[in-house]
Amino acid sequence: MSEGEGDFVYDEATGEWVSAGDLAARTAAAGRTEVRDALGTQLSDGDSVTLIKDLKVKGAGQTLKRGTVIKSIRLTGDDQEIDCRYEGIKGLVLRAEFVRKS
Numbered sequence: 112m113s114e115g116e117g118d119f120v121y122d123e124a125t126g127e128w129v130s131a132g133d134l135a136a137r138t139a140a141a142g143r144t145e146v147r148d149a150l151g152t153q154l155s156d157g158d159s160v161t162l163i164k165d166l167k168v169k170g171a172g173q174t175l176k177r178g179t180v181i182k183s184i185r186l187t188g189d190d191q192e193i194d195c196r197y198e199g200i201k202g203l204v205l206r207a208e209f210v211r212k213s
Contacts, residue, residue, distance in 0.1 A: 144190045152212045154193065156185050160210035171200045180213055181205070 119128045122137075129137075146154045149163055159182045166175045175197065185194040191207050 144186070144188060146186050146190055146193060146207050148211045149208050150211050154184065154186065154207065154210075154212060158184050159213040160184055160193070160195075160205075161213050162205075162209060163211055164209050166205070166209060168200055168203070173200065181210070 118131045120131050120134055121127075122129050122134055148154055148160065154160070159180055162175055162177055162179045162181070165177050167173075168175060179197075181195045181197060181203075183196070187194050187204065192204050193207055193210070195203050195205060197203050
């Protein structure tokens with residue numbers, strides 16, 4: 112092995128020997144999920160979203176009205192759910208299909 116080349120590891124998924132850096136990049140890319148709102152815009156942590164439909168919140172006895180702005184969302188790892196905070200509602204999780212990026 113010449114100088115400047117990294118270690119090679121066996122990738123069981125592809126059955127090939129690849130550099131450790133390439134395998135780490137593939138693993139990181141596979142772990143990321145793309146969350147898209149109702150209009151197809153990609154969402155990320157910290158974005159603000161607006162509701163496009165009135166939503167009844169189970170357990171809170173409250174309805175969030177269309178046009179309500181939710182600030183500072185967090186992605187959950189699921190490509191259709193976002194975690195957010197709203198006054199008086201703890202643990203609010205919304206489906207991405209009911210929001211659009213503000």
